[in-house]
Amino acid sequence: xxxxxxxxxxxxxxxxxxxxxxxxxIVIGENGTGKTQxxxxxxxxxxxxxxxxQAGEQLARKLCRLYHPLxxxxxxxxxxxxxxxxxxxxxxxxxQSVTAKFSGSANVANVSVNSIGEGTPAIxxxxxxxxSLVGGLTAEQPDLPTIERIFDDGYLDLARQxxxxxxxxxxxxxxxxPRFASIVPRLVNLIDGQYLLENGRFVFEPxxxxxxxxxTHSKAQHAQxxxxxxxxxxxxxxxxxxxxxxTAEGFRKIGVxxxxxxxxxxxxxxxxxxxWDEPESNxxxxxxxxxxxxxxxxxxNGQQVILATHDYVLLKWFDLLMDKGKGDQVIFHRxxxxxxxxxIQYESEPDYSIxxxxxxxxxxxxxxxxxxxxxxxxx
Amino acid sequence: xxxxxxxxxxxxxxxxxDGLNWSELDKQGVKLPVRMKFVDIVxxxxxxxxxxxxxxxxxxxxxxxxxxxxxxxxxxxSVLTQELTPKARDSYLYLHLMARDSKxxxxxxxxxxxxxxxxxxxxxxxxxxxxxxxxxxxxxFEAWKRRHIADCVVLSVESWNQHFPEWPLRRxxxxxxxxxxxxxxxxPSNSSVLxxxxxx
Numbered sequence: 001x002x003x004x005x006x007x008x009x010x011x012x013x014x015x016x017x018x019x020x021x022x023x024x025x026i027v028i029g030e031n032g033t034g035k036t037q038x039x040x041x042x043x044x045x046x047x048x049x050x051x052x053x054q055a056g057e058q059l060a061r062k063l064c065r066l067y068h069p070l071x072x073x074x075x076x077x078x079x080x081x082x083x084x085x086x087x088x089x090x091x092x093x094x095x096q097s098v099t100a101k102f103s104g105s106a107n108v109a110n111v112s113v114n115s116i117g118e119g120t121p122a123i124x125x126x127x128x129x130x131x132s133l134v135g136g137l138t139a140e141q142p143d144l145p146t147i148e149r150i151f152d153d154g155y156l157d158l159a160r161q162x163x164x165x166x167x168x169x170x171x172x173x174x175x176x177x178p179r180f181a182s183i184v185p186r187l188v189n190l191i192d193g194q195y196l197l198e199n200g201r202f203v204f205e206p207x208x209x210x211x212x213x214x215x216t217h218s219k220a221q222h223a224q225x226x227x228x229x230x231x232x233x234x235x236x237x238x239x240x241x242x243x244x245x246x247t248a249e250g251f252r253k254i255g256v257x258x259x260x261x262x263x264x265x266x267x268x269x270x271x272x273x274x275x276w277d278e279p280e281s282n283x284x285x286x287x288x289x290x291x292x293x294x295x296x297x298x299x300x301n302g303q304q305v306i307l308a309t310h311d312y313v314l315l316k317w318f319d320l321l322m323d324k325g326k327g328d329q330v331i332f333h334r335x336x337x338x339x340x341x342x343x344i345q346y347e348s349e350p351d352y353s354i355x356x357x358x359x360x361x362x363x364x365x366x367x368x369x370x371x372x373x374x375x376x377x378x379x
Numbered sequence: 380x381x382x383x384x385x386x387x388x389x390x391x392x393x394x395x396x397d398g399l400n401w402s403e404l405d406k407q408g409v410k411l412p413v414r415m416k417f418v419d420i421v422x423x424x425x426x427x428x429x430x431x432x433x434x435x436x437x438x439x440x441x442x443x444x445x446x447x448x449x450x451x452x453x454x455x456x457s458v459l460t461q462e463l464t465p466k467a468r469d470s471y472l473y474l475h476l477m478a479r480d481s482k483x484x485x486x487x488x489x490x491x492x493x494x495x496x497x498x499x500x501x502x503x504x505x506x507x508x509x510x511x512x513x514x515x516x517x518x519x520f521e522a523w524k525r526r527h528i529a530d531c532v533v534l535s536v537e538s539w540n541q542h543f544p545e546w547p548l549r550r551x552x553x554x555x556x557x558x559x560x561x562x563x564x565x566x567p568s569n570s571s572v573l574x575x576x577x578x579x
């Protein structure tokens with residue numbers, strides 16, 4: 001879990017300090033204000049690349065594979081037109097802090113870590129869906145140079161994580177762990193099926209989670225069972241499984257979350273932050289409410305979540321569904337530029353009101369105004 | 380300059396310039412077609428005719444309970460389907476039969492929402508226009524074949540003044556309302572309850 005992030009002269013940022021909520025963090029800002037860069041930096045600083053004897057070279061290489069600088073040198077990630085080295089620092093809940101510095105001409109970073117430990121690697125879900133790419137990206141003899149030219153490490157890391165075999169099947173986890181029972185059936189029923197790894201590729205199995213043996217219990221038994229803990233089981237609706245590529249892209253994004261939970265890559269309370277860049281892309285707005293409920297549930301079970309979004313519907317659902325009584329702590333982080341100042345500014349609030357100052361809200365007001373103008377013949 | 384209130388106790392006061400071609404449709408004290416529901420006023424412009432319906436849940440004498448009830452009816456589509464859409468249809472039909480349909484009709488719904496905070500106002504207005512236009516065009520199991528209403532807008536007092544600066548609108552309690560405690564101030568939940576008097 002990351003508690004604090006600082007940048008100096010790094011990519012789009014001259015100076016930035018962010019304190020994170022241990023639960024939900026939502027980063028908003030127009031295009032070009034560095035939202036994705038911020039998520040990728042957390043990914044880089046959380047992982048094993050930023051630790052150990054070879055950290056300077058490994059982290060520099062990782063940053064290059066995440067940001068794809070034209071020259072292929074990490075030095076290019078230093079903010080142009082500023083003086084001093086680029087610096088990235090992260091502080092984690094364990095107390096460990098990692099700082100990386102590099103000059104504009106550097107090939108390696110100077111990395112310092114204040115304590116020994118492996119850190120807790122983050123999981124990054126990029127904008128485009130990855131599930132259908134797993135077969136190609138993790139093939140036995142992949143053409144790595146080509147793959148790495150096309151996809152940055154945000155995609156490749158996730159593909160590798162998705163391809164990991166799970167220690168237990170999803171159904172068993174749902175039975176054994178109440179934390180999964182509150183999340184996985186919701187995700188599966190949201191898209192009427194689950195994704196399974198078969199021969200290195202993902203397939204979609206239609207079906208739904210139903211309450212186990214619900215029909216055989218009396219109402220009183222049923223109520224008691226519900227109180228104890230609801231038992232769920234997956235019931236396939238068809239024996240016919242389809243290739244993941246045949247399913248909607250928005251469904252595959254939900255499938256990513258299903259898979260990460262089932263194979264243990266997303267281990268609630270243990271895994272580092274879940275970084276999700278624009279969860280809304282390709283997602284039917286009707287699915288958004290349940291996705292937000294699932295993310296809140298993840299956070300309630302100890303998972304730190306950091307999202308970057310442009311989407312008003314997603315933000316509004318967080319505003320409406322967050323429940324401080326259940327310990328929800330949502331922080332809205334806003335990145336923005338002021339007119340006449342190229343430096344990215346930052347503000348944060350534990351309150352949705354910050355959204356009303358953002359371009360997202362302005363866009364809706366603009367839509368409304370344009371609509372009125374057109375209707376009244378003023379356009 | 381002429382002034383207009385939708386009813387004697389209404390607080391929303393319009394100022395119309397003398398040359399403006401406008402009229403009340405929902406007249407009092409005259410025989411009107413049975414069971415027809417009309418918008419408050421009709422304004423003829425150069426290229427279109429505006430049908431203006433006024434709803435004011437922000438009236439200062441509207442009790443909070445009634446205001447909140449009305450707000451719920453605004454957001455759950457009941458005001459839209461039971462009042463706003465029938466008024467647009469009947470007003471169009473009346474004007475058509477009176478041979479006053481030479482220009483496209485635009486439906487303007489003025490919502491006095493200034494008693495609510497800006498977020499609440501946006502939440503109410505957001506999507507309201509799209510839902511209203513859809514309902515106007517498809518009232519039954521199939522859509523009307525004619526597009527009797529060319530377009531519609533939902534305006535607040537503030538946006539009315541932005542778009543029609545030459546027809547200023549302000550909130551001003553009428554003297555008569557202060558003297559009368561018994562008059563219903565809120566928008567009637569049953570649209571057949573017509574205003575009791577009009578002032579010009």
